[in-house]
Amino acid sequence: MKVGYALIVSGILFFSACTGDPYLSSYTSSKPNEGDMIGTWTPNSATLKDMSQRGGYDTSKSIPKLIVRADGRIDLLDMPDWWLDPFGRSSHTIRSDFGTWKLKQHGDKAWWELSLDLRDQGGRIVQLRGERPPYSIHFTLGDPDEGDAMVFLRTE
């Protein structure tokens, strides 16, 4: 019986083509203060490098910017389009959008994330990382198992 169970588990492990979101353990599990969300967020250096090298975006012309306001409004400026592509593929164009944001818990008792309602894109979810300020905002690109993401840090 034990041998059979081990075979089943081994089979599952072997045939599982995806190993999960590598950032799962880094998402924010303690409820953050809303005030720590307010401000202007820009990509970290690794994201800018990834945008330029892998995404083909010209980061010398424009840098994405996320403006999170205390009254619930949010602006997403010059965002690379691979965030909107279901497979995280780049078409080398940038888009802006705006709408509202609110803190939300993933499922019943998991991590905390930002739930966005945007004029053009509708509802979108982005994750928070870190257990205390300064947090980072994590934009998953395509299938989470691929581990591709953009990370924004609060700069103002």
Next chain:
Amino acid sequence: MSYNSRLQVSSFNIPGLMGATLSYYSDGRIHTSQDTIDRTFDRAYNYDQAGRMKEALTGSGAGLGSQLTGPYHQSYDYDAFGNMTSRAGHLWSGSDDGYFTTYVNNRDQNWSYNSEGDAVTQTTLTAVFDAAGRRSRSTAPARHIGTQTFNLTLDETYDGDGWQVKEVSTIGTSGSPTYRLRSSLLGGQIVDEIDGNGAKATGFIYAGGQPIARYQSTQLLWMHRDPLNTRERLTSSTGALSGGAEYDPSHSSVGLEDPGPSPGGDGTDPGLMYPRNGDPTDLSGGCMIDGGVAPCSSAMSQVNGGAGVATDPYETPTTAGVWSRSQGRYIGVAIFNPQASEYTFISVTSGKANLLAFLDDPAIKLSANDVQRTDDTTVINGVVYQIFKDLTPEALHFPVNLNTPTMQAAPPQGTSWLGLFIDWIFARGERDRQFGPDEPITQELRTSPGIERVRADYCAKVAAGARPVHTDAVRWGSGLATGDDDGLLKTTNMTRQFVGSFSLTIEGESDGSALFTAHNVTGFHSFLYHLAPDMKRGEGPPMMLNQSQTFWWTEPSPCHPSIGPG
């Protein structure tokens, strides 16, 4: 024109030119302006607790029921002293330049000042002031005018009364002077503008101190402005509309129509889309896009920047068709010609077709270098196509309204997770695959508990009045962590084990039904716990190269538990 009880203008109308119904906050500030001529120009304004404008919205953003994209959306922030610290937003379909700054002693820290307190640099603009403190020269190396950028220098000369009487605009190295003849009787108002040759370029006519008409290129143009000073329309002496402008809250002209998004891309055109089965009456096979396949409505959203293909091109060929993401504009309409049994591509840049190309080859990606035209042929990627001149849309036939595609079940391919796994191992078959609602593999994936969570989020947003489109990811993990939607130890279902995590989009239809689309990538990178590099088809040995799966289904009433997913 009518007024409310406070004698504020509540509506105005100039038949055929401009009109709006206005509402105000209780403190008298303007709240909304619903345009009665063109709902693109609906406006709404929001203010903070100090009465400072914090948001200006137009079109659909104004929330007055218009579905049209307005010319701008601007948000403002202020410091405690009322200085504007940020302005961000959108200009038509593109983003506004925006402005962000801080102040010390009421001085903008992005600017520098001379000893008199004049701003001599304003970000990239530099200014020179004369002894009387009047700006005599300003230089803006990257001045935005419309959608273009210019190196602009402005030289200004003043008379003894301090009125500006000469202005020289130099773009690059080419300058042109304008002399301004002013009237003492009218308190210094400009009567004529005279060019460098001494010819009258523009003359102004006033009534009650306000300009009401102008002569421009010998043509008399009547000037019409609304009570809020946000719109201007010009009419000729016959009453015909002859241009105009729309203004934002800072009274900058935003134009009357969308100049198009900012150019970008590499010159190729990945935005061509057409039914995979080669027949627009049968969308069951999904649609080809970017060399891959996706549900047609999803593909339409991709090629059309989220809006979907608007209407039947047979009816309105200028507003429907194929959207080029790289060019940022419609480049044509794809039309099925039953007589030729082939697709045709009609450029929408002219009323009549001037280009015919067959789009049954997914390898076709157009760029300027790919297309060579003669009078009778077009050569695309080396393939010669015949040009049929002067074809009108009426001469062709297009029976499908792409706005309401009929999503039908794709014929089951009989592919199991094991078949996909083996295909991935040996890098065989299509890179992008689509599985409709009748596929057993789709039905197995639908048992993932994460879908239930995303559906609940979608329904909560719809119930709150949000737009019925919601995108999230279903995350797969060990199954032990609280955040795992699904996981290794949560199920023995091998389809769910094989797929792992995926992105999920739920798009609601007007009848309450919703299209669910799940996107998943199988790759060497994630298979080896991100220790190995990503390997795309064509980039590595023919094993374990990335392949993607799209699973889609519709639910007639996803937010109604009794007749929910079946």
